[in-house]
Amino acid sequence: AQSVTQLDSQVPVFEEAPVELRCNYSSSVSVYLFWYVQYPNQGLQLLLKYLSGSTLVESINGFEAEFNKSQTSFHLRKPSVHISDTAEYFCAAGEPGGSYIPTFGRGTSLIVHP
Amino acid sequence: DAGVIQSPRHEVTEMGQEVTLRCKPISGHNSLFWYRQTMMRGLELLIYFNNNVPIDDSGMPEDRFSAKMPNASFSTLKIQPSEPRDSAVYFCATQYRVGNEQFFGPGTRLTVL
Numbered sequence: 001a002q003s004v005t006q007l008d009s010q011v012p013v014f015e016e017a018p019v020e021l022r023c024n025y026s027s028s029v030s031v032y033l034f035w036y037v038q039y040p041n042q043g044l045q046l047l048l049k050y051l052s053g054s055t056l057v058e059s060i061n062g063f064e065a066e067f068n069k070s071q072t073s074f075h076l077r078k079p080s081v082h083i084s085d086t087a088e089y090f091c092a093a094g095e096p097g098g099s100y101i102p103t104f105g106r107g108t109s110l111i112v113h114p
Numbered sequence: 115d116a117g118v119i120q121s122p123r124h125e126v127t128e129m130g131q132e133v134t135l136r137c138k139p140i141s142g143h144n145s146l147f148w149y150r151q152t153m154m155r156g157l158e159l160l161i162y163f164n165n166n167v168p169i170d171d172s173g174m175p176e177d178r179f180s181a182k183m184p185n186a187s188f189s190t191l192k193i194q195p196s197e198p199r200d201s202a203v204y205f206c207a208t209q210y211r212v213g214n215e216q217f218f219g220p221g222t223r224l225t226v227l
Contacts (some may be wrong), residue, residue, distance in 0.1 A: 034215055036218075042205075042208075042220060042221075043118075043205055043218030043219050043220050043221050044157075044205070044216075044218040046124075046215040046217075047217070048216055079205060090157065101159065101169075102160055102216065104156075104157050104159075106156045106157075107156060107157070
């Protein structure tokens, strides 16, 4: 089974600054990768996903993540954050085929200061 | 589509009482997951159904917890008897097929006094 490590439990940043949230997964032949966002008192929502193809995936609100097979990473980045990006971010991984049970990281709390 | 529906949104009960959490998945989604989220343990997978059949319940903490999916449009998670350490937010999530993303409900915040 996959394991997912989110190296930072909390990332404080000022508004309009760039941010990177780190995610590493255990090695596998093939893997599906996801970033979810959880706003206060809400469920998790998909932010972006990598299934195959281009290693760089983007969301509609300016986030992007790059699948790096050699480093088994799927870091999330945004060049300029807004106050409204303050939330908990979860990285998840799974193995295609068979019974698919995704593995979630512990989450990273992004705190954007004015 | 209304998305994944969970009820109740909030539940406050006393230790020893039975608690039933409900989930209505998105129509056509074949897989359903129950999660528990706490500050201490983060997001934990409790049980996973595929086509209404429980596939993996290794995350269910103990016999006090049980889950059912009698049909494709309804699932329940029951705690009997409840204990204060069961206090958490419980999420239901569904998935269309292997590899696709999960759709989460808004959660049920359970407080056991």
